[in-house]
Amino acid sequence: MAGLIRKEDIDEVRARTDIREVIEGYVSLKSAGIGTFKGLCPFHDERTPSFNVRPQVGSYHCFGCGESGDVYSFVMAMEHTSFVETVERLAARIGYTLHYEGGKPGDRYEAGMRRRLLDAHKIAAEFFERNLYSADAQEAQRFLGARGFDPAATRKFGVGYAPRGWDHLLKHLRSQGFTDEELKATGMFSEGNRGLYDRFRGRIIWPIRTIAGETIGFGARRLFDDDQGPKYLNTPETQLYKKSQVLYGIDLAKRDMTKNKQVVIVEGYTDVMAAHLAGITTAVATCGTAFGPGHIKMVRRMITDDGSGGEIIFTFDG
Numbered sequence: 252m253a254g255l256i257r258k259e260d261i262d263e264v265r266a267r268t269d270i271r272e273v274i275e276g277y278v279s280l281k282s283a284g285i286g287t288f289k290g291l292c293p294f295h296d297e298r299t300p301s302f303n304v305r306p307q308v309g310s311y312h313c314f315g316c317g318e319s320g321d322v323y324s325f326v327m328a329m330e331h332t333s334f335v336e337t338v339e340r341l342a343a344r345i346g347y348t349l350h351y352e353g354g355k356p357g358d359r360y361e362a363g364m365r366r367r368l369l370d371a372h373k374i375a376a377e378f379f380e381r382n383l384y385s386a387d388a389q390e391a392q393r394f395l396g397a398r399g400f401d402p403a404a405t406r407k408f409g410v411g412y413a414p415r416g417w418d419h420l421l422k423h424l425r426s427q428g429f430t431d432e433e434l435k436a437t438g439m440f441s442e443g444n445r446g447l448y449d450r451f452r453g454r455i456i457w458p459i460r461t462i463a464g465e466t467i468g469f470g471a472r473r474l475f476d477d478d479q480g481p482k483y484l485n486t487p488e489t490q491l492y493k494k495s496q497v498l499y500g501i502d503l504a505k506r507d508m509t510k511n512k513q514v515v516i517v518e519g520y521t522d523v524m525a526a527h528l529a530g531i532t533t534a535v536a537t538c539g540t541a542f543g544p545g546h547i548k549m550v551r552r553m554i555t556d557d558g559s560g561g562e563i564i565f566t567f568d569g
């Protein structure tokens with residue numbers, strides 16, 4: 252999909268984005284003369300600030316380690332996102348609509364579809380989360396409470412509840428204008444003789460997010476005895492969700508993973524929650540699959556960038 256965003260749009264988003272505002276999400280800046288702000292460099296360890304930001308020029312430069320660039324390179328370095336993802340995120344942040352061009356018509360279709368699928372996941376995640384705090388979700392609340400997760404903890408992870416019934420989510424997403432073709436492509440629905448129906452029913456839901464924090468799938472745990480399905484049910488492989496390339500919790504763990512050059516691999520969703528709440532903020536889990544080459548690639552990029560090595564700790568049950 253690279254190169255499909257119109258060049259004018261890339262320039263426009265860069266020009267309209269306040270680089271100081273974006274960088275201040277990561278580094279606290281102080282005024283250092285006309286048009287310049289200073290802070291502690293996020294790219295190297297230092298006690299006195301040598302990281303300079305010039306909002307009018309739209310650039311940053313560190314006199315200590317030499318890192319420099321624009322708002323795109325900064326966000327890519329901080330969030331480990333691709334260029335296209337970065338432009339899309341910054342555009343969304345200022346409410347700018349991107350135009351795609353070039354490539355095969357199929358590529359354009361894919362880029363548009365990806366956006367629609369991300370939107371559907373965002374709406375579904377909000378729908379599930381809202382349901383967890385409703386009177387219908389007592390069983391789910393009991394399950395989470397018994398494991399020591401209070402509402403503050405469940406909100407931190409965006410935990411939700413898929414109500415019992417066949418078409419709660421289906422109706423909700425249709426009312427938001429999603430077509431059946433789009434809904435099928437989300438992996439959130441199964442298809443029977445009478446059409447689509449909710450894949451997740453009467454289950455606790457964990458949103459599975461990319462490193463950039465976008466929801467691309469769900470993990471769902473069975474709650475009721477009459478549920479014939481498996482104990483854990485995940486989103487199947489979709490255009491967005493490739494289980495060999497997702498790590499649950501990576502959006503929350505990424506900063507400390509990079510900082511501490513460490514990752515702790517645990518077994519499941521509740522283990523990740525428990526670890527983070529206990530202060531192990533580098534914990535992640537695979538989603539219904541073994542830790543494989545795709546995961547190693549993701550983790551290596553984050554903890555051993557400079558070749559000095561890092562630490563991978565496996566803590567599986569038993």
Ligand SMILES: [Zn+2]
Pocket residue numbers: 292293294295302313314315316317318
């Ligand atoms: Zn630096």
